[in-house]
Amino acid sequence: MxxxxxxxxxxxxxxxxxxxxxxxxxxxxxxxxxxxxxxxxxxxxxxxxxxxxxxxxxxxxxxxxxxxxxxxxxxxxxxxxxxxxxxxxxxxxxxxxxxxxxxxxxxxxxxxxxxxxxxxxxxxxxxxxxxxxxxxxxxxxxxxxxxxxxxxxxxxxxxxxxxxxxxxxxxxxxxxxxxxxxxDSTYQSHVDKATRYMSEQLESTVSLEELSRHVQVSKQHLNLIFKQSTGYSPVDYYLRMKIQRASQLLDLTNASIKEISIQLGFRDPYYFSRLFKKIMGCSPLEYRNNLKG
The missing domain is CATH 2.60.120.280 (Regulatory protein AraC)
Structure with a gap:
């Protein structure tokens, strides 16, 4: 040849x-x-x-x-x-x-x-x-x-x-x-089901164990497919969803930082402020005072 x-x-x-x-x-x-x-x-x-x-x-x-x-x-x-x-x-x-x-x-x-x-x-x-x-x-x-x-x-x-x-x-x-x-269509359906559940529970708290029961997969498997899909563990992603919602409340309401933290299930407003700064790069007050749009 x-x-x-x-x-x-x-x-x-x-x-x-x-x-x-x-x-x-x-x-x-x-x-x-x-x-x-x-x-x-x-x-x-x-x-x-x-x-x-x-x-x-x-x-x-x-x-x-x-x-x-x-x-x-x-x-x-x-x-x-x-x-x-x-x-x-x-x-x-x-x-x-x-x-x-x-x-x-x-x-x-x-x-x-x-x-x-x-x-x-x-x-x-x-x-x-x-x-x-x-x-x-x-x-x-x-x-x-x-x-x-x-x-x-x-x-x-x-x-x-x-x-x-x-x-x-x-x-x-x-x-x-x-x-x-x-x-990974099946895996993605699990991730989608988990994120929908998280979004419905932003004003409360969700544990990894509770999330795995809702999705009906093991905690270890949920952790794995979530990191593959989003780059974050389910818990980290859930916290970021909460902070994203906090940003909206800071932009659209006059609620105090303490009120927003409690509304989103954070018992300690100081922990909420530290987490917000870690994810967003500024404190909740600095974020609210920044001009938008």
């Missing part, structure tokens, strides 16, 4: 030159996340690429049609089919290629930047690949083409390079939201 890394009929391919990569690395608006290579291979028969020492960029591959495969360390092979999105962390030895009978059409890009590792931590929870719905594919490819067209036609403009950086950041966020929706 004649294995090919590129050179397919009608392919799209753009590799940023070194001087442009240096500009992206130095610009504070782009150095956190930027594309180094981007392209599309349509019906890429005999496509094959192997990097025994990995790549200095993170690689993202979207298979729009056909089939292919991605092999990473320890010879773990992912079978890529229609509407599947895979990633390969930088410096990881890997190989990938098209299926012989039904070669894939892929959209791909390489990313570097100070913030890409933070994105990869989020992607790691989805086990190297994500499947997309047809409606999701439309949005994904729209964002891809925005990046490709801007790099191809307007890469001389730093304004457009900033736009590409922000667009690919949104693309990754969109894929993560799809993955979370598909993989």
């Amino acid at each position: 004649n294995k090919k890394a590129d050179g397919f009929e009608g392919e799209k391919l753009y590799v940023l030159p070194p001087y442009m990569l240096n500009e992206l690395k130095l610009n504070p608006l782009t150095n956190n996340l930027y594309i180094t290579d981007i392209g599309c291979f349509s019906h890429a028969r005999h496509h094959f690429r192997e990097r025994t020492h990995g790549c200095d960029s993170h690689i993202f591959i979207y298979c729009a049609s056909g089939k292919g495969w991605v092999r990473t360390e320890d010879n773990i092979t992912i079978c890529m089919t229609e509407r599947s999105f895979a990633y390969i962390p930088r410096n990881m030895p890997h190989a990938y290629g098209a299926n012989n009978e039904d070669p894939w059409t892929i959209y791909w890009f390489h990313l570097q930047g100070d913030q890409i590792d933070d994105f990869m931590v989020l992607f790691d929870s989805f086990k190297t690949y994500v499947t997309m719905a047809a409606s999701d594919e439309v949005k994904l490819l729209e964002l891809f083409h925005q990046c490709y067209d801007l790099l191809l036609n307007k890469s001389y403009s730093i304004i457009h390079l900033v736009q590409v950086s922000q667009t690919v950041r949104y693309l990754l966020s969109f894929v993560l939201s799809v993955a979370f929706r598909k993989e």
